[in-house]
Amino acid sequence: MNKKLFNLWFSNLSDMAEKKSECICPSCPSFVKGKEPVGYCFHGKSKVIKVEKGCICMTCPIHTENKYRHGYYCTKGSEKQINKN
Secondary structure, three states: OOHHHHHHHHHHHHHHHHHHHHOOHHHOOOOOOOOOOOOHHHHOOOOOOOOOOOOOHHHOHHHHHOOOOOOOHHHHOOHHHHHHO
């Protein structure tokens, strides 16, 4: 891998790690603890969350920073998936 690609890849990993630390999904009333990755606004629907018990997506710094418009990503899909519909 050339240096430019490596730096771009590493930069993206650093950004992802930073975003993960800002994610508030585990604080949500709908969240189900387990081994599933969080960040449903990016990754998409949860395989284990089936009941919407409340949504805090609109208060998430990632949601605000990216100007997302939706909520309940854990049950409805990522911002990109929702916007396709």
